[in-house]
Amino acid sequence: xxxxxxxxxxxxxxxxxxxxxxxxxxxxxxxxxxxxxxxxxxxxxxxxxxxxxxxxxxxxxxxxxxxxxxxxxxxxxxxxxxxxxxxxxxxxxxxxxxxxxxxxxxxxxxxxxxxxxxxxxxxxxxxxxxxxxxxxxxxxxxxxxxxxxxxxxxxxxxxxxxxxxxxxxxxxxxxxxxxxxxxxxxxxxxxxxxxxxxxxxxxxxxxxxxxxxxxxxxxxxxxxxxxxxxxxxxxxxxxxxxxxxxxxxxxxxxxxxxxxxxxxxxxxxxxxxxxxxxxxxxxxxxxxxxxxxxxxxxxxxxxxxxxxxxxxxxxxxxxxxxxxxxxxxxxxxxxxxxxxxxxxxxxxxxxxxxxxxxxxxxxxxxxxxxxxxxxxxxxxxxxxxxxxxxxxxxxxxxxxxxxxxxxxxxxxxxxxxxxxxxxxxxxxxxx
Amino acid sequence: xxxxxxxxxxxxxxxxxxxxxxxxxxxxxxxxxxxxxxxxxxxxxxxxxxxxxxxxxxxxxxxxxxxxxxxxxxxxxxxxxxxxxxxxxxxxxxxxxxxxxxxxxxxxxxxxxxxxxxxxxxxxxxxxxxxxxxxxxxxxxxxxxxxxxxxxxxxxxxxxxxxxxxxxxxxxxxxxxxxxxxxxxxxxxxxxxxxxxxxxxxxxxxxxxxxxxxxxxxxxxxxxxxxxxxxxxxxxxxxxxxxxxxxxxxxxxxxxxxxxxxxxxxxxxxxxxxxxxxxxxxxxxxxxxxxxxxxxxxxxxxxxxxxxxxxxxxxxxxxxxxxxxxxxxxxxxxxxxxxxxxxxxxxxxxxxxxxxxxxxxxxxxxxxxxxxxxxxxxxxxxxxxxxxxxxxxxxxxxxxxxxxxxxxxxxxxxxxxxxxxxxxxxxxxxx
Numbered sequence: 001x002x003x004x005x006x007x008x009x010x011x012x013x014x015x016x017x018x019x020x021x022x023x024x025x026x027x028x029x030x031x032x033x034x035x036x037x038x039x040x041x042x043x044x045x046x047x048x049x050x051x052x053x054x055x056x057x058x059x060x061x062x063x064x065x066x067x068x069x070x071x072x073x074x075x076x077x078x079x080x081x082x083x084x085x086x087x088x089x090x091x092x093x094x095x096x097x098x099x100x101x102x103x104x105x106x107x108x109x110x111x112x113x114x115x116x117x118x119x120x121x122x123x124x125x126x127x128x129x130x131x132x133x134x135x136x137x138x139x140x141x142x143x144x145x146x147x148x149x150x151x152x153x154x155x156x157x158x159x160x161x162x163x164x165x166x167x168x169x170x171x172x173x174x175x176x177x178x179x180x181x182x183x184x185x186x187x188x189x190x191x192x193x194x195x196x197x198x199x200x201x202x203x204x205x206x207x208x209x210x211x212x213x214x215x216x217x218x219x220x221x222x223x224x225x226x227x228x229x230x231x232x233x234x235x236x237x238x239x240x241x242x243x244x245x246x247x248x249x250x251x252x253x254x255x256x257x258x259x260x261x262x263x264x265x266x267x268x269x270x271x272x273x274x275x276x277x278x279x280x281x282x283x284x285x286x287x288x289x290x291x292x293x294x295x296x297x298x299x300x301x302x303x304x305x306x307x308x309x310x311x312x313x314x315x316x317x318x319x320x321x322x323x324x325x326x327x328x329x330x331x332x333x334x335x336x337x338x339x340x341x342x343x344x345x346x347x348x349x350x351x352x353x354x355x356x357x358x359x360x361x362x363x364x365x366x367x368x369x370x371x372x373x374x375x376x377x378x379x380x381x382x383x384x385x386x387x388x389x390x391x392x393x394x395x396x397x398x399x400x401x402x403x404x405x406x407x408x409x410x411x412x413x414x415x416x417x418x419x420x421x422x423x424x425x426x427x428x429x430x431x
Numbered sequence: 432x433x434x435x436x437x438x439x440x441x442x443x444x445x446x447x448x449x450x451x452x453x454x455x456x457x458x459x460x461x462x463x464x465x466x467x468x469x470x471x472x473x474x475x476x477x478x479x480x481x482x483x484x485x486x487x488x489x490x491x492x493x494x495x496x497x498x499x500x501x502x503x504x505x506x507x508x509x510x511x512x513x514x515x516x517x518x519x520x521x522x523x524x525x526x527x528x529x530x531x532x533x534x535x536x537x538x539x540x541x542x543x544x545x546x547x548x549x550x551x552x553x554x555x556x557x558x559x560x561x562x563x564x565x566x567x568x569x570x571x572x573x574x575x576x577x578x579x580x581x582x583x584x585x586x587x588x589x590x591x592x593x594x595x596x597x598x599x600x601x602x603x604x605x606x607x608x609x610x611x612x613x614x615x616x617x618x619x620x621x622x623x624x625x626x627x628x629x630x631x632x633x634x635x636x637x638x639x640x641x642x643x644x645x646x647x648x649x650x651x652x653x654x655x656x657x658x659x660x661x662x663x664x665x666x667x668x669x670x671x672x673x674x675x676x677x678x679x680x681x682x683x684x685x686x687x688x689x690x691x692x693x694x695x696x697x698x699x700x701x702x703x704x705x706x707x708x709x710x711x712x713x714x715x716x717x718x719x720x721x722x723x724x725x726x727x728x729x730x731x732x733x734x735x736x737x738x739x740x741x742x743x744x745x746x747x748x749x750x751x752x753x754x755x756x757x758x759x760x761x762x763x764x765x766x767x768x769x770x771x772x773x774x775x776x777x778x779x780x781x782x783x784x785x786x787x788x789x790x791x792x793x794x795x796x797x798x799x800x801x802x803x804x805x806x807x808x809x810x811x812x813x814x815x816x817x818x819x820x821x822x823x824x825x826x827x828x829x830x831x832x833x834x835x836x837x838x839x840x841x842x843x844x845x846x847x848x849x850x851x852x853x854x855x856x857x858x859x860x861x862x
Binding site for chain 1: 536808837
């Protein structure tokens with residue numbers, strides 16, 4: 001049985017039928033998808049979900065697609081990993097990693113939003129799709145559009161990481177490098193979507209796109225055994241993800257799939273681009289745009305579209321926001337890899353470093369069940385680790401050479417146990 | 432109910448109890464794990480498998496681990512993708528991609544073998560593990576060992592791709608760069624494993640390690656709806672994978688989970704390292720070692736341990752082997768990305784180019800159900816595509832600039848449809 005959905009203004013509540021629209025024509029606030037929750041009570045059950053595929057499409061009846069929609073590419077259903085070694089290091093006890101560094105098909109949580117957005121691009125009859133992106137979204141749109149037969153234009157800031165550039169071009173997408181930061185790129189994209197009548201996933205398809213993020217929240221709850229965590233730490237670029245995980249949890253409570261609970265939401269940003277965390281710390285919902293200057297380029301959005309909503313969600317939940325330096329970001333990338341075997345991109349370094357600081361500052365209690373959301377893969381931002389590992393001298397393929405190598409390493413104390421050498425001092429990583 | 436397993440010599444059949452051993456002390460042939468197939472008939476059923484996790488551990492009762500073993504890291508259960516656009520281009524109809532480019536946790540099929548090998552390293556009480564590797568295995572061992580508390584030594588040829596080096600070091604593994612090719616590295620590793628009493632996954636744990644590869648075969652059969660394909664195309668480095676997929680299919684037939692069928696196995700190598708395909712083409716099982724010289728470094732094993740068994744498996748099945756040039760490998764990487772949205776490393780370029788040639792040469796019939804095994808991720812070998820994409824000039828964030836950009840692109844014909852510009856001429860990609 002299908003669950004009906006439509007668009008509604010997030011602020012004034014005005015209703016819209018399903019169309020490629022992103023904001024209310026009366027109050028200019030963003031539109032959001034709402035569902036017939038009475039119908040959902042019948043179709044969106046623990047049993048129906050458990051019988052679904054091992055992908056985000058197990059939650060299809062609360063995603064804005066027709067009942068019979070068949071996604072051409074699997075996405076989502078990523079591991080929720082226990083993180084006892086990282087936990088020990090940062091003074092936590094019940095820490096989990098939601099690992100979208102290995103999200104199918106292009107290794108970031110953006111695959112989730114793109115899956116839903118492109119489904120709607122098909123429904124609305126677009127033949128060309130696109131996006132403005134800081135990298136991960138570019139990869140996801142380029143790869144998924146191929147399997148759906150779209151022409152693709154991807155607009156990015158000119159200084160994007162090489163791996164993210166290649167991982168867009170290789171799929172045959174037309175890449176447009178724009179002089180300026182993401183906010184310039186995004187503004188141009190809005191104009192293009194309107195002028196050319198193209199489906200831009202994060203412009204005129206944004207309400208549908210954003211619904212894909214909910215699946216992170218559904219998965220966390222299901223993977224915890226249908227219960228909500230005490231805290232969630234979420235990286236913030238445009239600010240949408242944190243609001244959508246919150247929406248997911250609310251829907252699960254409303255449908256009786258999990259017990260109600262006050263989940264606290266914590267936002268993570270890089271200090272070099274921290275408009276939302278700055279607002280939260282000031283006790284405000286008003287976002288002062290910033291000019292980004294951080295290695296965490298996937299979070300480098302100085303004027304975040306959902307910033308006010310993210311700030312409000314955090315404060316309403318009793319959470320907090322923090323931001324960390326580029327040095328801390330790099331150390332945290334290494335820390336997460338060395339403790340839990342998860343290699344994340346710079347955004348994941350932000351989330352990990354912020355999580356550590358929240359424990360260090362007592363904002364999260366050690367006994368709480370906390371989920372730290374890792375959203376992208378380290379192979380996409382290898383340049384962030386440039387110079388961090390020395391090129392060990394080579395040895396000849398002889399036992400004597402190897403024995404000498406081992407002896408030198410033991411003297412220098414470089415064995416795996418000691419490689420985990422970060423120390424947390426006053427909430428900052430020092431190595 | 433547990434399924435008992437033990438080691439047995441692949442040639443003389445001598446039985447061994449479970450120990451870190453790789454070859455028969457009588458005839459020096461490799462050892463292999465065999466199972467109590469009567470017990471397996473009761474435990475390894477379609478129903479028990481369907482009720483298992485969405486990982487390779489759904490097949491746990493036919494893997495060499497205790498019944499109650501709990502893997503600390505999810506691995507496997509990768510998508511089997513329909514590939515209609517690639518199929519059309521190469522003259523196929525029923526082509527599937529087994530996509531281990533997105534295998535958890537480190538994006539290659541080596542995660543499967545390492546999962547099983549490290550489980551046994553724990554059982555045998557090793558505190559230090561290692562491997563000789565052409566890259567993917569290094570990544571998998573380094574990442575998975577962290578979550579199991581092992582010390583790790585990884586030996587690689589000194590000239591490995593930068594992303595594979597970084598993706599080993601980041602987990603805190605001790606990386607040992609050896610002057611020479613893989614065969615030198617591997618010989619040294621055998622000596623080290625013995626001298627230091629360490630668990631080397633592809634040396635003294637090799638029989639257990641190799642069993643992990645079977646899960647590729649199990650998954651293909653299950654994902655095809657519990658039937659076997661007509662053909663499988665498999666890349667060959669050491670030659671183990673192709674023999675283990677065959678073993679998997681045989682076990683499934685023996686247990687009555689699929690109907691018996693003559694599956695033909697096709698091996699894929701780079702011409703610059705083609706000892707197995709050379710033997711197959713000569714109608715021989717005798718492998719003449721080669722000195723590798725190819726960009727497909729993950730396949731650059733000049734003296735493949737399982738080469739004779741791979742050659743025999745291919746010929747017995749009625750299959751064939753082919754090898755392709757470095758130029759074809761790069762074109763095929765692009766072709767696969769542009770048609771199916773899958774970005775693979777050089778080894779996947781080998782498999783894709785060989786698959787195309789097999790159709791072009793009439794060795795595979797268009798109507799056959801064929802599975803092409805993609806085993807690693809393109810983000811690990813980005814250097815292979817160096818210079819393949821021009822850095823488009825940047826535009827200013829203005830509509831006029833964008834309109835000019837689009838107009839120029841349309842004149843040059845560079846839109847997505849035409850980007851797929853490879854043509855297959857006589858079984859070789861030309862671009």
